Amino acid sequence: MAVFSSLFSVPSGPAYFDSAASSLTCKAALEAMASYYSQDRANVHRGAHRYTRQASERYEAVYGKLASFFNATDQEFAAVRNSTEALNAVALGLDWKSGDEVVVTDVEHHSNLLPWLRLQKQGVKIRVLAADGQGRFQADDLSELLSRKTRLVSFTACSNVLGASVPVVDLAKAAQDAGALVCVDAAQYVGHHAVDLKKWPVDFLAFSGHKCFGPTGIGALFHREGSGLQPWFVGGGTVRDVTLKDYQLLEHREQFEAGTPAIAEWIGLGAALDVVSKIGCAAIEEHDRGLAEKMLSILQETDDVQVFGPTSAAEKSCALFAFSVKNVPHHQAAVMLDELGFAVRSGHHCAIPLTRKLAVEGTVRASLHAYNNEKQVEAFGNALEQVAQLA
Numbered sequence: 001m002a003v004f005s006s007l008f009s010v011p012s013g014p015a016y017f018d019s020a021a022s023s024l025t026c027k028a029a030l031e032a033m034a035s036y037y038s039q040d041r042a043n044v045h046r047g048a049h050r051y052t053r054q055a056s057e058r059y060e061a062v063y064g065k066l067a068s069f070f071n072a073t074d075q076e077f078a079a080v081r082n083s084t085e086a087l088n089a090v091a092l093g094l095d096w097k098s099g100d101e102v103v104v105t106d107v108e109h110h111s112n113l114l115p116w117l118r119l120q121k122q123g124v125k126i127r128v129l130a131a132d133g134q135g136r137f138q139a140d141d142l143s144e145l146l147s148r149k150t151r152l153v154s155f156t157a158c159s160n161v162l163g164a165s166v167p168v169v170d171l172a173k174a175a176q177d178a179g180a181l182v183c184v185d186a187a188q189y190v191g192h193h194a195v196d197l198k199k200w201p202v203d204f205l206a207f208s209g210h211k212c213f214g215p216t217g218i219g220a221l222f223h224r225e226g227s228g229l230q231p232w233f234v235g236g237g238t239v240r241d242v243t244l245k246d247y248q249l250l251e252h253r254e255q256f257e258a259g260t261p262a263i264a265e266w267i268g269l270g271a272a273l274d275v276v277s278k279i280g281c282a283a284i285e286e287h288d289r290g291l292a293e294k295m296l297s298i299l300q301e302t303d304d305v306q307v308f309g310p311t312s313a314a315e316k317s318c319a320l321f322a323f324s325v326k327n328v329p330h331h332q333a334a335v336m337l338d339e340l341g342f343a344v345r346s347g348h349h350c351a352i353p354l355t356r357k358l359a360v361e362g363t364v365r366a367s368l369h370a371y372n373n374e375k376q377v378e379a380f381g382n383a384l385e386q387v388a389q390l391a
């Protein structure tokens with residue numbers, strides 16, 4: 001198994017098994033941000049002095065990186081704080097009519113559920129596509145929910161609880177065939193897999209930099225040209241002309257950039273995407289698969305452990321596992337695992353409807369990434385045995 005950990009800032013304490021909440025940061029992102037702050041510190045797109053020109057150049061270059069990373073154009077991205085903001089931006093930036101319908105799934109993170117539920121106040125109806133017991137979806141089930149009223153279908157590319165592979169293209173095609181817009185929450189997908197937006201028939205895609213080796217406080221929204229998305233914020237940096245009565249927005253992506261952006265973080269995100277490309281998504285997938293196989297067999301072989309989601313590693317989208325240990329509350333199990341050397345998440349993982357469907361109060365979640373290795377997984381098996389002995 002290839003070792004990529006030297007590219008990351010890895011803490012010296014417990015092994016980091018909480019990448020689905022936030023990945024570790026790559027050193028290149030930290031260096032890019034530090035060099036912006038120490039050498040090019042100025043606002044962007046404002047003024048003419050050399051520092052603002054240098055900062056603007058570095059800032060603009062990130063749009064180009066996004067365009068080549070996702071095979072789209074640089075006009076089709078907007079800088080946002082995170083996936084949550086990107087998904088809200090879509091909900092706030094479309095012109096809804098009473099009677100419109102939005103389809104979501106029953107495995108969504110709250111960030112891909114609440115923005116749509118809120119639209120109910122405007123007369124929008126929410127319909128729900130149910131996953132099977134292991135988190136799988138069928139495009140035919142989606143087709144049954146679609147009608148001429150369906151305005152948008154929004155679904156995750158990978159559940160942050162089940163980690164199951166999602167047939168993104170099949171679902172998106174079914175939705176588009178019915179005339180609906182398609183929005184993909186790729187928070188758990190980007191950084192693990194390549195995304196080719198010329199091949200994915202989707203109109204919107206949201207992701208967070210902090211889950212793909214980048215800094216916190218930055219992410220991006222892809223909005224396909226012609227999607228009809230309107231800016232969700234307006235203000236400085238977005239206008240061609242303003243009077244005291246009205247304003248005229250800039251035409252291209254600048255209209256989506258109200259106010260001073262998160263310049264350092266955006267530059268850091270660009271560096272993080274370069275690291276994903278340098279490792280290569282195929283290599284990350286192979287690494288994830290190796291970890292997933294090992295982790296799944298450990299979880300399945302440990303007495304009194306129940307695993308949620310796919311029972312085979314081949315059906316996992318990444319090395320992400322939610323489980324419970326009989327008679328051991330999830331937070332207690334997480335604290336014990338921390339003491340035994342593993343940082344795992346516990347709780348409902350911002351997916352209360354799914355947690356309810358699984359008929360549990362919460363779960364423990366171990367989520368691994370490129371900087372983890374098989375040795376850590378083996379040691380985790382021993383730690384888990386000790387927790388299970390409390391059962």
Ligand SMILES: Cc1ncc(COP(=O)(O)O)c(C=O)c1O
Nearest residue numbers: 082083084109111160185187208
């Ligand atoms: C599937 C999914 N969607 C959306 C989000 C929200 O991401 P953020 O907190 O970066 O906005 C998360 C975060 O865990 C997630 O796992």
